[in-house]
Amino acid sequence: MNLAEFHQKYGYEQSTVVMQQYLDLKFAHLDYLLLFQMGDFYELFFEDAILASKILGITLTRRGKIGEDAIAMCGVPVHALEHYLNKLLEAEQKVAICQQLETPEDARKRGGYKAIVRREVTRIITPGTITEDILVSTATPNYLTSVVTVKDKAAICYVDLSTSFIAVVELPLSEVVNELAKLASKEILLSDSLRAGALAEAIHKLLQPITFQVNSFFSTNKTLKIILDFYNISDISAIGEVSELQISAIGSILEYLSLTQKQHLNKLPFPKIVNYHHFMNIDIAARRNLELTVNLSGHVKGSVLGVIDHTITKAGSRLLYQFLSAPLTQIAAINDRLAIVDFFYNNLVITTKIRGLFKKVDDLERCLTRVIMGRSLPRDLLGIKNTLAVALEIKALFISNFSIKLADNIEHLTQFLSGDTELYELISQSILDTAPNSLSEGGIIRPEYHPRVAELYMLINDGKTHIDKLKIKYQQETGIENLKISHNNVIGLFIEITARHSNKITDEQFIHRQTTANAVRYTTVELQKLESDMVNARSLVVAFEQELYVKICQQVIDKSTIIARLAESLSALDVFCNLGYIADEYNYTKPEIVDDSSFVVNAGRHPVVERSQNINSKSFTHNDCVLSEQNRIQLLTGPNMSGKSTFLRQNAIITILAQIGSFVPASFAKIGIVDKIFSRIGSGDDLFKGQSTFMVEMLETSAILAQATSKSLIILDEVGRGTSTYDGVAIAWAVLEYVHDTLRCRCLFASHYHELIKLDKLLPALTNYTMDIEELGNEILFLHRIIPGHADKSYGVHVAQLAGLPSAVILRANEILQKFENISDKQEKKILNTESNNLSLFNFNNSAQEIKIAKYSKIVQELGSINPDNLSPKEALEVLYILRSMM
Incomplete structure (x- = not known):
């Protein structure tokens, strides 16, 4: 839409001067909701108003007309802007803030009676450019x-x-x-x-x-x-x-x-x-399946981050999030982190004291940013001051416990904790601890910081004394003991008496202002003068305090480098203390990081599962995992619900924790650097692209095989299950061969296809493992232990029984299963064994046909004995029932 079309659509020529001002600004910001300040409200017009009223749940009104059409309008209070901005941003809207840059009085002084207030768009707010605490997550980067x-x-x-x-x-x-x-x-x-x-x-x-x-x-x-x-x-x-x-x-x-x-x-x-x-590359599927920073429902609780994040500060929480999102691949950098965690793990007394002090630390990074951007409030300066004091306390803890001799890595971590005493003194001497979180109310600057502030507050305080004196004087003159002097924003200072005493006011000095249901209000010339003096003093002190506040902020900005370095030190210190704390709390161990294909995890546990089940590290079923250049692939078979997926995930998570510099849930861990982690677990349609579960599975598997290197770790669960049995086995077989022969990387591969167990004879670096199961008569007990060997059945009917399927269905399923197993024992296994020995699993056409003929030979015989010409309708119907029962 060009300017002429825009003017015509919104009736520019027929609009008031203020509305023309709005339209000029709106045309320059067509892609944004324009919040146009008019006094104490931000107002929206036309389509902006209709959309905003629906999102915010506020009343849609009208303001003037364009021809016969009323102009839609809605508005929000200036003081409540952040609350409404949050809703608009959640609705994925972008907002342009248009502010008044002068008062109506200033406008009249500048341009006469008809002059309009100057307004400009001072900021555009989008999801990626917000800085206010109420609008951004405190625990994650924005x-x-x-x-x-x-x-x-x-x-x-x-x-x-x-x-x-x-x-x-x-x-x-x-x-x-x-x-x-x-x-x-x-x-x-x-x-x-x-x-x-x-x-x-x-x-x-x-x-x-x-x-x-x-x-x-x-x-x-x-x-x-x-x-x-x-x-x-x-x-x-x-x-x-x-x-x-x-x-x-x-x-x-x-x-x-x-x-x-x-x-x-x-x-x-x-x-x-x-x-x-x-940094380690973690593909999208792996981030989702491993539930690193959020669980599958999108919540932090139930994720790895939800388990290991016991940081105290907001900045520490954000840094730990970054650590977990981007594990390191440089051994020296990882070992540096592990050494620092080891220090705090071995010095838990001081770790606990530091964590206690962190409770008094503010979000220094964001406080400083708001100061630099001119959007700070007194609480930001007080937060900087308090944090500077806490940093000195933490520094003193290190000195008192370790003298001045600290390891280089700890010294580097603590070197900026001294902060800046001059800055601390500046804020302490200038900003009141009771300062309101606003710049428009006054009460920010200590009176003793500047003589002019003290002078103005003396006038304000004396005014209150004068009010009390006037009240006593008027009580004596009228004889009304309950006479009082009050104030509101509408009529200012006023004298108030109850209605039953109104006949006692006879002196002409009392000027009637207002009558309410229960009271009568007056003023006097003397009271009006006192009010004028007080108002002037109040406005003067507010303006002067704002000037001083800006100058103080500038002195903070001048020292921003020092504050930024302190913020970095505190957030890192919080993260490393946190990792030392959870290592002790959860019984984690320090991993050994090497530059080869080693992968040895003894008594490994899944950190989220063990916490969610409220069990300790000793009660969780431990499992070992050993991979090497000679044993790169573990093929894991066994029934559902026996723990295969947990085992696969826990080893990937242990790797990630080790490479962020954390201790890990195991009794021992030696891990060769992993450059990329890939995961193909679970299933789901991609309805947006019209792709089936199987297509999604194949696309993800294709991406893994295309991007993995010899240093990667691949986690694959049930590859090929989304298609027919023979196709699925063929695909899974081929994928394992490709990982073994071409990629030559470490891989944990879980499958229900028992046919794959023959591959240990064909692929030297592949070893079979299974889930330990105890059969007690008709009952099955899953022990959740990984043992060498392979499973010979899936126990799927048993799992269905656990899920609560009707007993009739379970009985019938067992009957059918026995028939299939008999056929499989006599024919299919023989065929598969023969093909396996020939290094080929992909020529099943003739074999499958033989199986089908064997299955349906009785039906063929029955059909051959029937002469349709000799059958009555009733007999023909009976034959159909017989054939159906045979099927």
């Missing part, structure tokens, strides 16, 4: 992400504006979706040229909102200039070694932040350049 692709490469820049964090990574195009799944971005910037492509479709499936921008938004020349201007540098090398792709990603995200934050964008640090190969 990433805005920009993705740029060229051929088979891509660059991703991601920023958390609420903590002033920014990073960039270059990676293969095939890995972009996995990386985005890790980041869990709240908003992704993407070029219009990718709108109809596979990448956009995959991102939509991740449920991460996309904001499309014109192709030129990502131009290398343009984005390079944006970076140089933003950081005030002359050469891009000042940031580090970055590619053209990374420049496009960084520059585009900086441009978007400038457009949305207007003049409030703080100077971000140089982007952290992330080496993609330094």
